[in-house]
Amino acid sequence: MALEIETLTQDGNQIIAARGEVDLYASPALRNAILEAITKTENTLGVDLSAVDYMDSSGVATLVEGLKSAANKKLAFVLVAPSNSVMKVLQLSKLDTVFTIKDSLEA
Amino acid sequence: MRSDIQLELLSDPALLGSVRALIRAYLACRGFDKERAQEVVLAVDEACANAIRHSYEGKPNGMVSLDMRSNEQWVELHLEDAGIPAPPEHLERKKLETPTIEEATPGGLGVQLMYQVFDEVRFQPGEKQGNCVIMRIKRPYRKED
Numbered sequence A: 001m002a003l004e005i006e007t008l009t010q011d012g013n014q015i016i017a018a019r020g021e022v023d024l025y026a027s028p029a030l031r032n033a034i035l036e037a038i039t040k041t042e043n044t045l046g047v048d049l050s051a052v053d054y055m056d057s058s059g060v061a062t063l064v065e066g067l068k069s070a071a072n073k074k075l076a077f078v079l080v081a082p083s084n085s086v087m088k089v090l091q092l093s094k095l096d097t098v099f100t101i102k103d104s105l106e107a
Numbered sequence B: 001m002r003s004d005i006q007l008e009l010l011s012d013p014a015l016l017g018s019v020r021a022l023i024r025a026y027l028a029c030r031g032f033d034k035e036r037a038q039e040v041v042l043a044v045d046e047a048c049a050n051a052i053r054h055s056y057e058g059k060p061n062g063m064v065s066l067d068m069r070s071n072e073q074w075v076e077l078h079l080e081d082a083g084i085p086a087p088p089e090h091l092e093r094k095k096l097e098t099p100t101i102e103e104a105t106p107g108g109l110g111v112q113l114m115y116q117v118f119d120e121v122r123f124q125p126g127e128k129q130g131n132c133v134i135m136r137i138k139r140p141y142r143k144e145d
Helices: A027-040 A057-072 A084-092 B013-029 B034-055 B109-117
Strands: A004-010 A013-022 A044-055 A076-080 A100-102 B002-010 B063-070 B074-081 B120-125 B131-138
Touching (some): A013 A057, A044 A057, A057 A076, A057 A084, A057 B109, A084 B109, B002 B013, B013 B063, B034 B074, B034 B109, B109 B131
Parallel strands (some): A013 A044
Antiparallel strands (some): A004 A013, B063 B074, B120 B131
């Protein structure tokens, strides 16, 4: 399944909802969406990965780049409800504890 | 070890989804459950992605061949390209440790994921040129065997 990306603004926060597969082919689209959202976010950028049913290391690299760019701008970068397969690749990469992971962006 | 499926594919990232679907189906018929198959699919996808990104520098007109082999005990996947030979230091196994945000780097993960998932990973020069990687994993134990 191809990747679909939707960006929502909510109280100065941005949420990127991704749906489908994030692989070498699709990760540039996610990267663009994340880097663009970082320029518009005031507080927190959430990346909703609940409907991502596959992610490879290029997807993980995209998230690492997003995390670092957000940190440089003192923004919070949160992975929202990652699916099992996303959690699996983060764990295999030993990066699951580097990210802030939440069930939702609501306090 | 006998060859079950041989596949020639263009080095086009748009094809990776189809290749994953084929490998997933192949592993199911060799006795792997969904969860294990998911990891193996990831690791083979990483090998294919490396061939596309590095051996062919992202150009979509190279050829990658994938040979899926098995016997009673093992599944073995041979991936070969005719692109630029990979620098050996990029293929070394490293101990993966959780980095800090500052230490985290976006690259170099694919090869380490291959080592994490497979029982054996062997890199060697391709037959004429390019690269060959052989990835080997024990088939799951089944009662009826």
